[in-house]
Amino acid sequence: MSDIILKVENLSKQYRLGVIGTGTVKDDLKRWWYGIRGKADPFQKIGEENDRTAKANSNYVWALKDINFEVKxxxxxxxxxxxxxxxxxxxxxxxxxxxxxxxxxxxxxxxxxxxxxxxxxxxxxxxxxxxxxxxxxxxxxxxxxxxxxxxxxxxxxxxxxxxxxxxxxxxxxxxxxxxxxxxxxxxxxxxxxxxxxxxxxxxxxxxxxxxxxxxxxxxxxxxxxxxxxxxxxxxxxxxxxxxxxxxxxxxxxxxxxxxxxSMDSHIYSTEFEVSQIPLDKLVYIKKFKITSQIKTGTTFNFYYEIVSNVEKQVDIAVSFKSNQEVPIYQIYSGHTNEQLVLHKGINRITGAVKELPLIQGDYNISLWIGSGAITFDFFSSILRVKVLEGGFKKEHIAEYRNFPVIANAKWYLNDR
Structure with a gap:
């Protein structure tokens, strides 16, 4: 007995666009007339692909077209x-x-x-x-x-x-x-x-x-x-x-x-800048950019431009997230007790990470600036970047793609 429980064969679904009203009786009669003479449905020929972003040239669209699959x-x-x-x-x-x-x-x-x-x-x-x-x-x-x-x-x-x-x-x-x-x-x-x-x-x-x-x-x-x-x-x-x-x-x-x-993986950016000045924020991120090519296992540099209306000590963070929006890796000034004291006006902060521990692939970057539990400014998935092959051997990385963060350690063998 076959273990196929569901089988879909040449499945198609066509819809008519616009408000259903004048002309539908005519179309139905035409479809019926073709049917009794054994001819193919005339509207199947003029239906367009279901691209919701494109302007239609036909009144009919294929929501599904020639779908075939089996499920066990x-x-x-x-x-x-x-x-x-x-x-x-x-x-x-x-x-x-x-x-x-x-x-x-x-x-x-x-x-x-x-x-x-x-x-x-x-x-x-x-x-x-x-x-x-x-x-x-x-x-x-x-x-x-x-x-x-x-x-x-x-x-x-x-x-x-x-x-x-x-x-x-x-x-x-x-x-x-x-x-x-x-x-x-x-x-x-x-x-x-x-x-x-x-x-x-x-x-x-x-x-x-x-x-x-x-x-x-x-x-x-x-x-x-x-x-x-x-x-x-x-x-x-x-x-x-x-x-x-x-x-x-x-x-x-x-x-x-x-x-x-990866359907939109060609959309990458290395720089972000706010187009409108946020009047309601004491401190905000005006600009962020990556100043070097991102490669796994190598140095990664970035640059912040922050506008402050007060003199304030802050913490900043750059987070890498997967395409599923799962946090993978974070660069946070508070982890190393960095003293970042802003003056009034534009503040420029640069940072560097030695031996970036991410495998090659696509990542989304989010930005944060705050003080303790207080958030001054935050952007989720503001940039999409590609990490290229770098300091780690490609053939070894491919074997462990379920582990997106790779630690670079020193190894010592004790002689006995």
Missing amino acids: QGEVLGIIGKNGAGKSTLLKILSKITSPTTGCVKSKGTVASLLEVGTGFHAELTGRENIYLNGAILGMTKKEISSKIDEIIEFSGCERYIDTPVKRYSSGMTVRLAFAVAAFLEPDILIIDEVLAVGDAEFQKKAIGKMQDISRGGGRTVLFVSHNMAAVKSLCSRAILLQNGNIIKDGSVEKVVDNYL
Whole structure:
């Protein structure tokens, strides 16, 4: 028996742009006339690629175009891409919420979807009643639902409100309950869109752990859409990358995520300067630039231009973050007890790091200036830089890419 639980073949979805009104009857009649004569849909030929940034020349656009992939039972598939790439459209077709224009989806077993906050919930019913409603939709008996209802309520953390109408729930509570229902009623395929981002950090951690249990322990299949690349990497073993309605990459999650993050990797900068003077700040960063090429294992120089309206001792920081916005490395004047006393007016500060301990790759830089717990000015991910190969051997770095910071140490062997 084949272990393929979901198969998508030549899947396409076409939408009409603009306000649906005058002319649709004409188009429908034309489509019908072509159909009864055995001819191809006339509007399939004129539909354009789904590039939301470009002005349309046609009234029709392909939200998805010739999508083909298979998913094995127990596999966790990540679906990633920029806004407008076609991710939500794909999930709605897989969930049978909307139908494709061409192509087909073949699946085995039950499918549960968590696409939008409150999807599948009746606002006037209580949380408990909605659990039974969703279970019935999934084809479960009342007895089967009752055997799991205590676990669902406990996991959701909404026990106090479980007999309150869902319309009085916050968006976070609604997502908690909806995810608990979808996960514990044990569908064969669980489809989850970005809605988990509505939950707090504690719930997101619980949800990811539960999805791992579902796939690894229960052998169930999960399709997971998220813009959180760290979550995709930790949960998924495989991913597909969508762009303008097309699959441009299908493979291991590491390679696909790297491909996605490198789509804008040509956008680098080595200098930042504020264009408007912030009148509400006593101290602010006017300019920052990198004054030398950044190479791993070599010296890295940078330059601050700070405007101060007071005489003040401050600390400054330059932080390197991954493309997933995870802090990797920080240069902080407080670590070395540097005495940086600003005078009124423009202050110029230069800094240098010997043997930068980062492997080669792309990083985002954030800037901070403050005094103790007080922040005077802060910029998150203000620059994107590329660290080049330098003082460390490339072949050794490639083996340890999971460790972005490399320490350069002295080694001594004691003779016996």
